[in-house]
Every structure is written in C-alpha cells, then in structure tokens.
Amino acid sequence: MNDLLPVSPSGEGWRHTARWRAVESIFRRVCLQYGYREIRTPVMESTELFQRAVGEGTDIVSKEMFTFTDRGGRSMTLRPEGTAPVIRAYLENKLYADSPLQKLYYITHVYRYERGQKGRYREHQQTGVEAIGSQDPAIDAEVITLAMEFYRRLGITQTELLLNSVGCPVCRPRYRDALREYARPLLHSMSRDNQRRFEVNPLRMLDSKEEADRAAMKGAPKLTEYLCEECHTHFARLQEYLCALEVRFTLNSHLVRGFDYYTKTAFEIICPALGAQNAIGGGGRYDGLVEECGGEPTPGIGFGIGTERCLIALEQLGIALPLEDESPIAFIAALGEEAKLHAIKLLHALRRAEIPSEFGYDNRSLKAQMRLANRLNARFVIMLGEDEVRQGSAQIKDFHNGGAQESVRLSEVTDWIFRKAEPHAKA
RNA sequence: GCGGCUGUAGCUCAGGGGUUAGAGCGCCAGGUUGUGGCCCUGGAGGCCGUGGGUUCGAGACCCUCCAGCCGCCCCA
Structure with missing residues (x-):
C-alpha cells in the first residue's frame, strides 16, 4: 500500500507525512495570497456528474473510474478529478449568489483505476484551484501564475509550461473537420488507437506518442489558426499578460487535454526530471461546464497539481523542503x-x-x-x-x-x- | 488494458537444486552499581510475496495470482 509514514525506512523518501505537510502549507499560503479560499467536497459523487462533466468519450470516464452501486441502487463514483465536484458544490450551494467570481482551492485525493507506476497511483492527491465566473484572460494569467509561483516556492524551477488554446464550440468543429480532412489520407500509416480517435475524438490524435502517429500528424493544421475572433483575442491577451509577468511558456499546438470540458486556454506543466509521468500539473478553461452541470452559462478556469509528482521531483532534484521540527524540547x-x-x-x-x-x-x-x-x-x-x-x-x-x-x-x-x-x- | 524486469530480516542486498538461509545498516541488551552521540561485545528478528507443480530433495526450476519498478496507454 502507498502509505505515508512519520519516518523513512529509506528508499522512499517522499512518502513522509512531514514532507506532505510542507507542500500543503506552501500551497495554502500561495492560495491565500492570491485570494483563493478552501473548499472541501466529498470523495464520492453520483456517477452521472462525471459522465456529464468529464465526458462519456474520455478514457477517464470510459475505463478508469472506481464506480459501484450503493445500497439504494444509485451508481456512485470515487472522484477521478477535482473540478466537477467543485462545480456541483458551487451550484448546489449557490455560491454565485455570494459574489459573481468565486475563487476556490482544494487539496484532495482523486481515484483512477489505472496500472500503477512510479508517479501514477490509483489514489493520488491533487492540489488545485478553480476560478468560476470570469472570462477575463487576466484570470487565466492569474491561475497559471499561481501554479508557477507554487513551483517556484517549492524550489522546482526546472519546469516547462506548455500552452495552447483548444477553441470553443464555435471554432472547434471547424477545426475538427479540417483535421479529419488532413488525417484521412494518412490513416493507414497510423496506429489503431489513432484510427479509433479519428472517429471518436480527432483532437486526441495530436498528442499520441507513437512514432508513426507523430510523424503523420507533424504537418497537421494548427488549432490556433482556426480560432474564432473571440478565442483568438482571448489567447492573444493571455500571452500578452504572461509576457508582462515574465512567465515563460511554450506554445504547443498539439497539447490536448483529456477532459471534454476544456475550452480556450489549455496548459500543462512538465518537469523533465521526472521520466514517463512527467506532467506535474495541468488545467484550462471550461466555459461550458457550469451550464452542462445544470447552471446558468458561467465561465471558469482551474488547474490540478499532483502532490506525489511534486514530491518525487523534489527528491529527484535533491531539493530539501523546510520541514516542521517534530523533536521534543x-x-x-x-x-x-x-x-x-x-x-x-x-x-x-x-x-x-x-x-x-x-x-x-x-x-x-x-x-x-x-x-x-x-x-x-x-x-x-x-x-x-x-x-x-x-x-x-x-x-x-x-x-x-x-x-x-x-x-x-x-x-x-x-x-x-x-x-x-x-x-x-x-x- | 498491453509488453518487459524484480519480489530473501524493519531497510539495502548476497545465496542460482543438497544439513540448522547470511552480511551491512537499524533495533534491543551489556561494556559505565544513575548519564546520549563514537567505539567494542552479545542478542532478537525470516512459513525466502501468494497458491499450485516438477523433484528423493525447491529460497533457487516451471505455471497462477498479487505487489513494485520500466515502457505503452492515460494523466497529476
């Protein structure tokens, strides 16, 4: 079991409760200073919430959820991600009535039925924020900056911020068609996975790691060239703000995230020191999600950061966190x-x-x-x-x-x- | 979900068909009738991951399952 212990039996130095507390308290402090307040939601929700929010076609919903039937015959699921429950709580408790912009943070465990690996666990912790109610690209910049500031305070400076815009319901269909048109003649040279994605979720063809797929998709049209006026302006402003804040980023037109709810801004932070599971955080804008969950049309943006991966990165990079002194006087x-x-x-x-x-x-x-x-x-x-x-x-x-x-x-x-x-x- | 490697003491690991399975570190005790760290001496601690099979004999060989690790997939 992946237990967290008060002492180290050596070898697994990051499984220390003291280290976790250090990371958590740094995160809490950053959030507080950026004006985010903590929200806590239950570990399980109705299965339907995730099906609707994350999307039936996604890998997470279709094959990675811990789902069971409760005694009342309802289908329940251990949350596979942090955003949907926050949106549910936001609506159920009418947080929008308190203020049009809600800035929330959470430290929570999420569950995915996957094959375990270093940096990938069936239960893992995510620290995250959600800013619900603003479409200002300045809030995108704030959310991204908050994440980068968190890494900076941890001491993880060797990171790469990947940035893309995945458009909106106005421009994405246009792009999807263009992408299909481009890929159709190359399909025979691509993996079975990508042939399937061609039908189900063409955008995901872009971030396949298969050599053949990468080669085939290399000359694919870029989503950013198909953005509608609104998305284009939003993306341009965001980049302007990030530059002003001296936040370094790399535009990556192949960055597509695994949740259907993302619109416009999508980003991922990777730490090259990590190996295969090298994404230490990711997020994006989800302007259609609140409505999809039964609320008024409300824009939103957030991110999730993997606590384990941060701790492993710290260990890998030989960075010592200031730990609470637990010794007696x-x-x-x-x-x-x-x-x-x-x-x-x-x-x-x-x-x-x-x-x-x-x-x-x-x-x-x-x-x-x-x-x-x-x-x-x-x-x-x-x-x-x-x-x-x-x-x-x-x-x-x-x-x-x-x-x-x-x-x-x-x-x-x-x-x-x-x-x-x-x-x-x-x- | 797919492929590969690895599971022996609390930890890191040796032993590769033949008596009672070893080392270092850690732990406990003694060396000091009441004084830590360093050193010395001794001790405890293992159904050799699980279940089955091959064999006169299995910790070693074969298969099952489980777990960890490395890729794929996916994502944090």
Whole structure:
C-alpha cells in the first residue's frame, strides 16, 4: 500500500507525512495570497456528474473510474478529478449568489483505476484551484501564475509550461473537420488507437506518442489558426499578460487535454526530471461546464497539481523542503517508581505549558532512556531519581550545550525550560 | 488494458537444486552499581510475496495470482 509514514525506512523518501505537510502549507499560503479560499467536497459523487462533466468519450470516464452501486441502487463514483465536484458544490450551494467570481482551492485525493507506476497511483492527491465566473484572460494569467509561483516556492524551477488554446464550440468543429480532412489520407500509416480517435475524438490524435502517429500528424493544421475572433483575442491577451509577468511558456499546438470540458486556454506543466509521468500539473478553461452541470452559462478556469509528482521531483532534484521540527524540547528520564510519579506530573505540566515533551516509558535503564532522548533529538533531558526526589530537584542536561548539566528545583523546572527554550522555539 | 524486469530480516542486498538461509545498516541488551552521540561485545528478528507443480530433495526450476519498478496507454 502507498502509505505515508512519520519516518523513512529509506528508499522512499517522499512518502513522509512531514514532507506532505510542507507542500500543503506552501500551497495554502500561495492560495491565500492570491485570494483563493478552501473548499472541501466529498470523495464520492453520483456517477452521472462525471459522465456529464468529464465526458462519456474520455478514457477517464470510459475505463478508469472506481464506480459501484450503493445500497439504494444509485451508481456512485470515487472522484477521478477535482473540478466537477467543485462545480456541483458551487451550484448546489449557490455560491454565485455570494459574489459573481468565486475563487476556490482544494487539496484532495482523486481515484483512477489505472496500472500503477512510479508517479501514477490509483489514489493520488491533487492540489488545485478553480476560478468560476470570469472570462477575463487576466484570470487565466492569474491561475497559471499561481501554479508557477507554487513551483517556484517549492524550489522546482526546472519546469516547462506548455500552452495552447483548444477553441470553443464555435471554432472547434471547424477545426475538427479540417483535421479529419488532413488525417484521412494518412490513416493507414497510423496506429489503431489513432484510427479509433479519428472517429471518436480527432483532437486526441495530436498528442499520441507513437512514432508513426507523430510523424503523420507533424504537418497537421494548427488549432490556433482556426480560432474564432473571440478565442483568438482571448489567447492573444493571455500571452500578452504572461509576457508582462515574465512567465515563460511554450506554445504547443498539439497539447490536448483529456477532459471534454476544456475550452480556450489549455496548459500543462512538465518537469523533465521526472521520466514517463512527467506532467506535474495541468488545467484550462471550461466555459461550458457550469451550464452542462445544470447552471446558468458561467465561465471558469482551474488547474490540478499532483502532490506525489511534486514530491518525487523534489527528491529527484535533491531539493530539501523546510520541514516542521517534530523533536521534543524536553525528555524526562525517571528512575524508580516514586520518581516516576513526580516525572509524569512534570511531563503533564510541561505539555500544558506547550513545551513539546516526551517521556522514557517502560522503566528502562537510564542509559536506554538517554539514547532514546538523543535519537528523538530532544534538547533537554530532565533526570529524576531517588536522590533528586529527596532533594526536591531535577538534573537537567542540555544537549545543545555540550551536555552541560545543572540542578533545578522541581517547582521551577517548567519555567526554567520555558526560559531556555523560548529563543530556540522562535528560531 | 498491453509488453518487459524484480519480489530473501524493519531497510539495502548476497545465496542460482543438497544439513540448522547470511552480511551491512537499524533495533534491543551489556561494556559505565544513575548519564546520549563514537567505539567494542552479545542478542532478537525470516512459513525466502501468494497458491499450485516438477523433484528423493525447491529460497533457487516451471505455471497462477498479487505487489513494485520500466515502457505503452492515460494523466497529476
């Protein structure tokens, strides 16, 4: 199982809960600063939502969903992507009434029934945003910039932003016809997959990785040359804004995304350090989606970023995240039953004072307790034995000070630690 | 869903038909009658991924399934 653990049994360094928290908190902070607020939706939704939103013809819906029938006979599905549930929640809770533009973010697990591989898991986490209610290309630029800023703060700077416009219901049919016309005479030289796509979803012929397909599609007409006036202007403005913001991008007329709902802007961020599963994020505009889900015509745009792939990229690139310090400030080592009673009272007091503290359980030898304190990277060891109890004091050893030791009255231990640890805690 | 490689101790891996399956690291204990890291000594820990088969004998060979990895497909 792909468990996330508090420690590393080595080899799989990115499966650390501390690393995940670091990535998540960076994402939350970026979102907050860009004016996005968190939304949480259920892990499962009615199957129909995804069929309608993502599209019956897509691979995700046709063969990659975890779908089952509940006790009431309804067909339910573990969400295979993050956008559709957000749109459903947006409509169901009438978020549009709160403000015409809703800027939302989520950190959520999604499920796809696929063959596992490094960087591709049946359950994976996506961090994402959705900006619903604006058709301003400036919001496209904002969403893309937010993603790139997130990578920058993680330290993943070796990325490539691929950008395309997939048009709208006005211009896409025109392009689809042109593409078919171009491909028809070349069909015999292409893979079976592409021959099937020719019928079902011609645009997807463009991003086949098969050598023969790539060669055949090389001279294909470009979607961007078939854009209607509105889409063309939108795309031009977006590029203008991105240039002004110094966000580097590569136009890629073969970029087609795997959801039917995308319109106009489509983008993908790849990290070359990653290998086969090298897309660390992707998204686009979905101006028809809200209406498709039963709402008023409402434009929207968003992205999803794979948390695992970001973590793998960080590992691959040798980038260390600043991790939360999980080590205790104080460790209490007790010797003897009488001392233990005083010790657990002291432990309680330290914790109430919000000083992270640990205790040497199971009556082990002082040496064993010291070793444990050292391994936990505790700063102070508070030693309590018969002598100390008799004197009403404790021996406190400071590991950060060469093991210097002093005697402190039991009643003053908490204050003493607090005073000493405060600058440490702030640092 | 397709093709290939790999599953032996907590981790990294050795053993390639023949007694009681090994190493390093980690863990535990002792060396210090109450003092961490370094060092030394000892110890615990394995139905050799699962189920079947071949064989006098299988951790080794064959098949099934499962899992991981590398591609394809797809996508984050």
